[in-house]
Structure formats: structure tokens, C-alpha cells
Amino acid sequence: MRPMVEITDLHKSFGRVEVLRGINIAVPPGSVTSILGPSGSGKSTMLRCINHLEKPTAGAIQVDGEYVGYTRNGDTLSEISGRALARQRAGIGMVFQRFDLYAHMTAIENIIEGPIRVLGKSRTSAMEEARELLDRVGLGDRARAYPAQLSGGQQQRVAIARALAMKPKVMLFDEPTSALDPELVGEVLSVMKEVANSGITMLVVTHEVAFAREVSNEAIFMADGVVVERGDPDEVLRKPNHPRTRDFLSRVL
Amino acid sequence: MTTVAMDTPVASPTLKLAPRRHYLQIAAAVVVLLLAFLLAQSLATNDNMQWHIVWQYLWDEQVGRGIVTTLLLTVLCMTMGTALATVLAVMRLSKNRVLSSVAFAYVWFFRGTPLLVQLIFWYNLAALFPVLGIGIPFTSVGASVSTNAVITAFVAAVLGFTLNEAAYMSEIVRAGIQSVNIGQREAALSTGMTESQSMRRIVLPQAMRVIVPPTANQAINLLKATSLVAFIAGGDLLSAVQDIYAVNFAVIPLLVVASIWYLVIVTVASAGQYYLERWVGRGVTNFSEAAVTDQIASIEARQGGAA
Ligand SMILES: Nc1ncnc2c1ncn2[C@@H]1O[C@H](COP(=O)(O)OP(=O)(O)O)[C@@H](O)[C@H]1O
Ligand SMILES: [Mg+2]
Numbered sequence: 280m281r282p283m284v285e286i287t288d289l290h291k292s293f294g295r296v297e298v299l300r301g302i303n304i305a306v307p308p309g310s311v312t313s314i315l316g317p318s319g320s321g322k323s324t325m326l327r328c329i330n331h332l333e334k335p336t337a338g339a340i341q342v343d344g345e346y347v348g349y350t351r352n353g354d355t356l357s358e359i360s361g362r363a364l365a366r367q368r369a370g371i372g373m374v375f376q377r378f379d380l381y382a383h384m385t386a387i388e389n390i391i392e393g394p395i396r397v398l399g400k401s402r403t404s405a406m407e408e409a410r411e412l413l414d415r416v417g418l419g420d421r422a423r424a425y426p427a428q429l430s431g432g433q434q435q436r437v438a439i440a441r442a443l444a445m446k447p448k449v450m451l452f453d454e455p456t457s458a459l460d461p462e463l464v465g466e467v468l469s470v471m472k473e474v475a476n477s478g479i480t481m482l483v484v485t486h487e488v489a490f491a492r493e494v495s496n497e498a499i500f501m502a503d504g505v506v507v508e509r510g511d512p513d514e515v516l517r518k519p520n521h522p523r524t525r526d527f528l529s530r531v532l
Numbered sequence: 533m534t535t536v537a538m539d540t541p542v543a544s545p546t547l548k549l550a551p552r553r554h555y556l557q558i559a560a561a562v563v564v565l566l567l568a569f570l571l572a573q574s575l576a577t578n579d580n581m582q583w584h585i586v587w588q589y590l591w592d593e594q595v596g597r598g599i600v601t602t603l604l605l606t607v608l609c610m611t612m613g614t615a616l617a618t619v620l621a622v623m624r625l626s627k628n629r630v631l632s633s634v635a636f637a638y639v640w641f642f643r644g645t646p647l648l649v650q651l652i653f654w655y656n657l658a659a660l661f662p663v664l665g666i667g668i669p670f671t672s673v674g675a676s677v678s679t680n681a682v683i684t685a686f687v688a689a690v691l692g693f694t695l696n697e698a699a700y701m702s703e704i705v706r707a708g709i710q711s712v713n714i715g716q717r718e719a720a721l722s723t724g725m726t727e728s729q730s731m732r733r734i735v736l737p738q739a740m741r742v743i744v745p746p747t748a749n750q751a752i753n754l755l756k757a758t759s760l761v762a763f764i765a766g767g768d769l770l771s772a773v774q775d776i777y778a779v780n781f782a783v784i785p786l787l788v789v790a791s792i793w794y795l796v797i798v799t800v801a802s803a804g805q806y807y808l809e810r811w812v813g814r815g816v817t818n819f820s821e822a823a824v825t826d827q828i829a830s831i832e833a834r835q836g837g838a839a
Pocket of ligand 1: 293298316317319320322323325
């Protein structure tokens with residue numbers, strides 16, 4: 280089966296610092312992949328390369344068979360237009376560590392913005408779907424609240440609904456619970472579990488080892504810009520082979 | 533002695549909260565009011581103020597036309613200047629070096645030369661370029677008109693003020709855009725919006741919170757700066773009263789007439805600024821019942837068709 284996300288020899292440098300040093304990952308459709316690793320190991324950068332918020336220095340990324348940000352002509356990948364890139368991004372949802380809800384819009388306006396502006400949906404049908412999504416993340420009664428009137432956990436659930444409203448093929452989560460008070464982590468993780476069960480392909484950067492073990496099909500461990508260990512989450516997270524993995528797990532558990 | 537008394541508080545009367553009295557503030561208010569009264573009285577009873585002339589010319593038709601011209605110039609130049617400023621600010625922040633250099637050079641030039649010189653330059657454009665035209669170089673294809681036919685005094689004033697205002701406003705818009713967290717743009721892009729959609733729908737509306745207060749300042753400055761057209765064309769409020777006192781020599785009363793109208797316009801504009809600030813601060817600084825109700829009403833109005 281063709282992978283949903285395929286990363287081939289991905290390199291990324293900021294100035295002279297090489298942050299990603301050759302990443303190879305293939306993720307099957309409908310799978311959940313957890314990405315763990317110490318801070319600064321390049322997890323966010325890799326995730327942001329997948330929807331081209333960062334431009335790779337070398338290597339290729341394909342989502343559902345399309346090169347993200349490029350089109351292939353023989354041996355070269357030529358950069359595509361901003362409009363074409365935007366169309367590709369519409370199929371790749373992203374949830375950020377700091378939620379990044381549009382601060383001047385209510386919860387429901389945050390959700391309908393993309394479907395109306397990008398997918399060209401009517402306001403009526405966008406509102407209807409947004410209400411269903413808010414119910415799904417347990418916030419049916421908070422549609423008219425501004426982000427600043429919501430708790431962190433509620434904001435993150437709205438952010439997940441906003442991403443889902445685009446009906447993406449892939450969802451990227453960058454440490455979605457790291458900015459939350461401990462008692463709010465659970466509500467976000469349970470929404471993510473429900474999304475995972477719906478069959479959407481997910482890549483999740485997280486420090487939540489229990490979540491990674493319970494929900495994901497594969498765990499990937501990164502350090503210093505490379506994948507040092509990958510495999511069945513139970514194996515990798517219970518009996519890590521690599522000393523970096525062992526060291527990291529002993530600190531987060 | 534038992535310890536019961538310590539555990540069960542004796543019913544005590546509800547305690548009243550007495551706010552601190554601000555005696556100094558009251559004293560200051562009395563002094564200020566007294567001074568204001570003395571000033572008002574000395575002005576009102578001063579025959580040199582010639583209040584009857586002030587009153588007469590307050591409603592003068594020529595003064596009225598001056599107000600209209602001043603307002604027209606201000607609104608026109610502020611609107612076009614702000615639109616151009618937004619384009620300049622986006623260019624300035626663009627990764628494209630050519631665009632950002634052009635914007636930088638524009639601001640450098642129009643902020644760096646006196647406004648009056650710019651106005652006189654546009655007015656006298658015909659002396660430099662007697663004919664304005666468009667065409668394909670080295671061919672005879674094209675069209676042209678006499679400069680003096682196009683650049684009337686009013687057009688020169690509009691050009692001058694607009695281009696100058698755009699330079700100042702672009703710095704304000706740039707600061708506004710930069711005040712919006714980068715995450716907002718990235719969130720918008722990640723849902724498939726283009727750069728320009730994310731700018732128009734997500735970044736600029738939030739930048740407005742920072743842009744509006746200094747913009748109101750700019751508008752009020754421009755309102756009064758339009759009196760510089762007295763040097764090229766006239767027709768504005770200040771020129772109108774100058775024309776009148778050139779004939780009847782009632783200099784002070786007519787300047788008071790102009791000042792009263794400038795104050796009235798600025799007062800109305802400031803009230804507008806207050807409501808505009810409340811609107812653009814929604815979701816961030818303003819959760820007042822009224823603002824949220826307005827917002828809900830407008831959402832409901834927009835979904836009207838659905839319900
Ligand atoms: N825009 C940037 N400019 C320069 N350096 C960056 C930038 N983004 C990330 N980095 C650097 O890249 C490295 C990896 O960062 P990141 O991908 O955020 O790691 P992680 O998410 O695993 O903590 C860090 O050293 C970080 O400082
Ligand atoms: Mg990170």
C-alpha cells in the first residue's frame with residue numbers, strides 16, 4: 280500500500296546549523312505515529328516541513344503521493360505556486376503547541392473560516408458542520424466564546440475542530456498538551472484518541488508516553504536531527520535499545 | 533474558659549466597606565474649575581474678542597464651503613493614503629528584496645522632504661513635465677494630455693497629502709502587522725489559506741488594535757495640515773477665514789471661528805475612534821456585554837438565511 284506520508288532523506292539547516300540530518304519515514308494511511316525525543320532534536324522542524332511551513336534544504340516529502348511544495352519533472356522537483364501550495368496544505372491539518380486560535384474570532388468563527396474561504400462552502404453548511412465538530416470535541420455550548428474566554432484545554436479542542444473542519448487526510452500535532460495545566464491534558468488527549476479512532480492518519484509529537492503506547496501504531500524516537508529508534512510503541516517505549524531513548528524515557532517517566 | 537468561642541464566631545454585624553476619600557483630588561478639581569471659570573469669564577467679557585462677529589461667521593456660507601473642502605481632503609487623502617500604506621507595509625515586510633527596498637526608499641523620501649515642498653512640487657508638475665502620457669517606448673503608440681489639464685490645484689493637493697500620508701501610515705501599519713503573533717499567520721496557512729488571505733482575514737484585523745490609535749492621531753494631524761493648501765489652492769477652512777479677515781480685518785474672531793470648527797470635527801472624530809477601538813479590540817481587550825452582544829447580533833444577522 281502507498282504510504283500516506285513519505286519522508287525521504289530530509290535535511291534542514293538554519294544558517295549553518297543542520298537541524299535535520301537525513302530523515303526517512305513512511306507512514307501508512309490511517310495509522311497513528313508518535314514522535315518522541317529531547318527538546319531541540321528537530322521534531323517540530325520535521326513536522327513543519329510536512330506542510331511546508333519550513334522549506335526543506337534537501338530531500339523530499341510526499342503526502343498521498345503528491346510532493347509537498349513541488350512538482351516533479353524527471354529528476355528535479357520544481358517549486359509550485361503559492362496557490363497550489365495552499366491547496367496542498369488544506370489537506371494537511373495542524374495543531375500547534377500554543378493553540379493559535381484566531382484571537383479576534385469566536386470559537387465557531389475560527390472553525391468556519393477555512394471551509395468558507397478555502398473550500399468555498401456556504402456559511403450555512405459551514406456553520407452546521409462547525410456545530411457538529413464543537414459537539415464532537417465537547418464544546419457545543421461555547422460556540423460564541425472568544426479564545427481568551429476559554430481555558431487552554433478548551434482552546435486546544437477548538438483548534439482540533441478547526442483543523443478537522445478542512446477534512447484533512449493527515450493531521451499533525453506538535454506537542455498539543457505541553458502548554459496545558461496538568462488537569463487539562465486528559466480532555467485534549469481523549470479528543471485526540473477519538474480522532475485517531477476515526478481513521479485519519481496522525482503524526483503526533485508528544486511527551487505523553489502513555490498516550491503514545493495506547494494509541495499509536497508506531498513510535499519514532501528522534502535525537503540530534505536523526506531517527507535513532509523506531510518500532511512498535513510498546514517495544515520502543517518499554518525496552519528501548521538505544522541509549523539516547525533509554526536516557527530520555529528515564530527522565531520523562 | 534472554653535475554646536468554643538474561637539470555633540463558632542459570634543454573630544457580628546455585616547461590615548461596611550468605606551472607600552477612601554480623595555480629598556486632594558476634590559481640592560484639585562475645585563481649583564481647576566475656578567481657573568476655567570475665570571478664563572471663560574475674561575474671554576466672554578473681552579470686547580476685543582468680538583463675539584458677535586464670531587457668531588455671525590460661524591454660520592457663514594464661505595466658512596461652510598471651507599469645512600466641506602477640509603473634510604473632503606482629509607477623508608479622501610486619509611483613505612487613499614492608508615490603502616497605499618498597507619501595500620507599502622506588506623511590501624516592506626516581504627521576503628522579496630526588490631519589493632522591500634522600494635517600500636523603504638518610498639518612506640525614506642516622502643518622510644524626508646517637507647510636506648509643503650511636496651505640495652508645491654505637485655502643483656508645479658507642469659513646469660517639469662508639460663505633457664503626461666502613456667505609450668510604448670520607441671513607437672508612436674500611446675496617448676498624452678497636457679499636465680495642467682490633469683493636475684488642478686485640488687488634484688495636486690490630494691496627490692501631495694495622499695503620498696505623504698502613505699509614508700507615515702505605512703510605518704504604523706507595519707508596526708501593527710508585526711505586533712500580531714507569527715503563530716496566527718502559520719495557523720491560517722496550515723488550513724490552506726494563501727498568504728494574502730491570511731493577511732486580509734487573520735493578521736490585519738488583529739493588527740488594527742495597534743494601528744487605530746496612532747491612525748486617529750494621523751487623521752487629526754492631516755485635518756489640520758490640509759490648511760497648507762492655502763499656499764497652492766485654498767478653499768479649505770483656514771483659507772476661507774483668511775480670505776474673510778483679509779477684507780474685514782477681524783483676524784482674532786475669524787481664527788476663533790476656524791478653531792471652533794476644527795475642535796468640533798476633532799471631537800466627533802475622537803468619539804468615532806472610541807467605538808472603533810472597542811470594535812477592533814474584540815476578543816482581546818474588550819469583552820463588555822455590549823460588544824459581545826453586538827458580535828452575536830452580527831453573526832446572527834449573517835446566518836439569517838440559515839435559520
Ligand atoms: N526558525 C529557526 N531559526 C533558527 N533555528 C531554529 C529555527 N527553528 C528551530 N531552530 C533550531 O532547530 C533546532 C530544532 O528545533 P525544533 O525542531 O523546534 O526541536 P524540537 O521540536 O524537537 O524541540 C533547535 O536547536 C532550534 O533552536
Ligand atoms: Mg518542538
